[in-house]
Amino acid sequence: MRLATREAFTGFRKAPLLSTLGILTIAFSLFAFGLFALVALNIRNALRTVEERVEIRAFVADGTSPEAISTAMGDIGSFPEVLRVTYVSPEEGLVRAKKEMSEFSDVFESEFLPGSMDIRLRPGFRDPTTVKAVAERAGTYEFVDDIGYGQEWVENLYKLRTLATFAGLALGAAFALVAVIIIGATIRTAVLARSREIAIMRLVGATDGFVRLPFLIDGFVKGVLGGLLALGMTWFASETISRSMIRTEFFDTRVAVLGVIAGALIGLLGSLFSVGRHLKEV
Amino acid sequence: MIKFQGVGKEYPRTGIALSHITFHVRKGEFVFLTGPSGSGKSTILKLVFMEEKPSHGDVRVSGVSGRGASRREIAKLRRKLGIVFQDFRLLEDRNAEANVAFALEVTDTPKAAIQPRVHRVLAQVGLASKATSFPRELSGGEQQRVAIARALVNDPFILIADEPTGNLDDRATRGIFQLLRDINSTGTAVVMATHDLDLVRRADCRVIELNHGRIVYDSAETPVGAPEPEPGRAPTGDTA
Numbered sequence A: 001m002r003l004a005t006r007e008a009f010t011g012f013r014k015a016p017l018l019s020t021l022g023i024l025t026i027a028f029s030l031f032a033f034g035l036f037a038l039v040a041l042n043i044r045n046a047l048r049t050v051e052e053r054v055e056i057r058a059f060v061a062d063g064t065s066p067e068a069i070s071t072a073m074g075d076i077g078s079f080p081e082v083l084r085v086t087y088v089s090p091e092e093g094l095v096r097a098k099k100e101m102s103e104f105s106d107v108f109e110s111e112f113l114p115g116s117m118d119i120r121l122r123p124g125f126r127d128p129t130t131v132k133a134v135a136e137r138a139g140t141y142e143f144v145d146d147i148g149y150g151q152e153w154v155e156n157l158y159k160l161r162t163l164a165t166f167a168g169l170a171l172g173a174a175f176a177l178v179a180v181i182i183i184g185a186t187i188r189t190a191v192l193a194r195s196r197e198i199a200i201m202r203l204v205g206a207t208d209g210f211v212r213l214p215f216l217i218d219g220f221v222k223g224v225l226g227g228l229l230a231l232g233m234t235w236f237a238s239e240t241i242s243r244s245m246i247r248t249e250f251f252d253t254r255v256a257v258l259g260v261i262a263g264a265l266i267g268l269l270g271s272l273f274s275v276g277r278h279l280k281e282v
Numbered sequence B: 001m002i003k004f005q006g007v008g009k010e011y012p013r014t015g016i017a018l019s020h021i022t023f024h025v026r027k028g029e030f031v032f033l034t035g036p037s038g039s040g041k042s043t044i045l046k047l048v049f050m051e052e053k054p055s056h057g058d059v060r061v062s063g064v065s066g067r068g069a070s071r072r073e074i075a076k077l078r079r080k081l082g083i084v085f086q087d088f089r090l091l092e093d094r095n096a097e098a099n100v101a102f103a104l105e106v107t108d109t110p111k112a113a114i115q116p117r118v119h120r121v122l123a124q125v126g127l128a129s130k131a132t133s134f135p136r137e138l139s140g141g142e143q144q145r146v147a148i149a150r151a152l153v154n155d156p157f158i159l160i161a162d163e164p165t166g167n168l169d170d171r172a173t174r175g176i177f178q179l180l181r182d183i184n185s186t187g188t189a190v191v192m193a194t195h196d197l198d199l200v201r202r203a204d205c206r207v208i209e210l211n212h213g214r215i216v217y218d219s220a221e222t223p224v225g226a227p228e229p230e231p232g233r234a235p236t237g238d239t240a
Helices: A002-014 A016-051 A066-077 A090-100 A102-107 A128-138 A151-193 A195-203 A208-244 A253-281 B041-048 B071-078 B096-105 B111-124 B140-152 B170-185 B197-202
Strands: A055-060 A082-088 A116-121 A144-148 B002-011 B015-025 B030-034 B056-061 B081-085 B158-162 B189-193 B206-211 B214-218
Touching (some): A002 A208, A116 A128, B002 B041, B015 B041, B030 B170, B041 B158, B071 B081, B096 B111, B096 B140, B111 B140, B140 B158, B170 B189
Parallel strands (some): B158 B189
Antiparallel strands (some): A055 A144, A082 A116, B206 B214
């Protein structure tokens, strides 16, 4: 292990330009991925805030007895998906409508709006299917005139989030693949540059694992350095955007560590594929 | 120790390199492989250290079969073989001592055991005073001595030498050959491929002569129907 580590660093020393280039390419690949991940993270955060406002409004017919409403609220409140149910009287509805749509406040009059049961769902139950199912169940009460939950809006919200997640995963996989190929190419050059040494190692009885180890360490170290550099660049980009444009959220420590581990894995995988293939040529 | 049994070797591009090769090398023997360029000498050596696999027949070296050996078994076998080439194959950025130590380092020898063994073999090949010299600072003969020291440091039971004197002048050639004889006298078998007929004539060793990939003469055996070789007979064939 000691010799392998020494050999790996000798590789760095012997070809500093190539090694730096390898690290930079991993860093830029991960940086591009990191930027997209940052965008996806912030979109998801924004969506989560919007999602928290998902609400079902069951409008109650005029003249419904408070007992019937109270019983219905108790029933609905016991649904496992439901966080809470609030009754909004016509007066409260008017105040809220004036507040939410202040530009039309002069057209609202007393008793203009019916009373409603506002149903909030638990986190994890705010997807379109659940929202629709709960809305339909709430609509089965005879005194419920109408149900509103912005079906289209909820569905579009979810489509956007799914799209962001899949685009992030697809782009991430593509960038990771590019980084693996690039690391593979730098390792290939290193293997060929050290072909004489490798041939001698084999002649004197070094095992394949032993011959491979320095290159794997090389790829791993390059991956870690590239990952750290990418993390620094992404942080800098995030800070710059936060200061000059809109406030953004950065990855938490766990995700940052995972990013560096991803860099290490990319370096290791690139080395593994490349060494396996090119050692046979030496 | 080394057994070739009906060995043939074919390459997809160049065709047949060896055919019907059968011979045995016993412990402590000194064997010359001679023959013209392209006659198959180097291919035989490559089959011995298992860089190549036979297309037909089998090669067994210390019980390891060239047909079925795994890469790991081959690596382990090579630790018990010493291999020397015409072009020395030294690492230019390491001094003599480090070149020899390299063979022990890559086979996971404990660090404490490396230095004494390196010094012992460098002294054995007469290079104790040049341990810190780099290959570029050494003559051809001295570089070959470093290569031999590297081959010896694992205490091999067979030393394989492919034209070890091919790049050396007469004086250096005699020195290297004497060194190989000394090594042989300690019980290590030596198989040496060479073009140098004078060297072969002067030595009283077993000679296997190859031509067009076949054994045409083996001083240890008399082929059926062939005339008895005259005492001291030099092998025939173009050795240019």
